[in-house]
Amino acid sequence: MKSVAPATLGSRAFYKYMTAAVAPRPIALASTVDKYGRVNLSPFSFFNYVGIDPPIIVFSPGRRGRDNSYKDTALNLTEVPEVVVNMVTFDMVQQMSLSSAEYERGVNEFEKVGFTMLPAEQVKPPRVAESPAQFECKVLETKEIGTMVLVIAEVVLAHFAESILDENGQIDQTRTDWVARMGGDWYARASGDAIFEVPRPQHGIGVDALPESVRHSKLLTGNDLGMLGGLTEFPAREEIRAFGATVAMLNLREEARLGCQYLPDVLHAHAKKLLKQGETATALLTLLLPEPFSDE
C-alpha cells in the first residue's frame, strides 16, 4: 500500500487523496443572508447529519486557498447565524455546481443559477424550491481550526417533498435521487442499481464460528462470509443430517459423482447461488455438509 502523511505531503496534495477516498459525500446546498438581507447560496460537501437529539448538522466552509479570505457563507453566518441546508438531486446538479462559482459578496446565486427562492418559516434565508429536502437551521457554534470554519447547526424545521414520501409519510429511498461529491470533478448518483439494502443483523454467530473450510473457501467472498456470520443460529447436527438427506442434496451429490467433481467445490458453488438469492440459512447448511462430525 502507498502510505502518505499530511505533514510531508502538504495539506493541498493530501486533500486530493482524502476527498477521493472519503467519498461519496452528501452535499449541503446552503442558503444564508447577510445583515442587509442579501441572499447567498453555495454547496458544501464537508457536510453531514451528526446528532439526533437535538438534530445537528455540520458543514465546513474553508478559507479560500487563493488569499485565505473567508467565504461569503462563513461571513454571513457571523452576521445572521441561520442557514437553510437544501439536499441536491441529480436534476439539480448543474445549477448546484454553478452556484459554487465565486460571485462577489452580495450576489444572489439563486438568481445566477436559476433556482427558485421559497420563504423559510423559522429562519431568514430562503429555501431552494427545487430541492425535495430542506432543513431550516439555527447555528449553535462555529469553530475555526486552521483554514476550516466548522459550522454546527440545529435543524429546527425540515420540509420533505411529497414526491419522495411513501403512503405512510416516510421517505422512500427508491424515490430519491440524491447526488454526492467524490474526488476532483466526480459525483455519485444514489438511485437505481447504485442503491441496495443490507438487512441489519441481530447478533450474528460471527465469521469465526464458521468452519475453516468455509472461511478459506476459494469461492466465497468477504460479503458471502459476512452474510453467513450474520445468521443468528448455528444449525444443529440433526438439521444438517436431515438436510443432507433431501432429494435436492442427494441429486447434487450424484451430479458431482457422475461428473467426477470434487464434492466440496460443487457444494460451495451451490451455496454461493443460494447466498445470491438471499437464502443464507440454506447456504450454510449446504456448506456444512462435507464437514465431518467430531464423533464420526
Ligand SMILES: Cc1cc2nc3c(=O)[nH]c(=O)nc-3n(C[C@H](O)[C@H](O)[C@H](O)COP(=O)(O)O)c2cc1C
Ligand atoms: C459539490 C461541491 C462541494 C463543495 N464543498 C465545499 C466544502 O465543503 N467546503 C468549502 O469550503 N468549499 C466547498 N466547495 C466550494 C464552494 O462551494 C465555493 O468555494 C463557493 O464559491 C463558496 O461560496 P461562498 O463564498 O458564496 O460561500 C464545494 C463546491 C462544490 C461544487
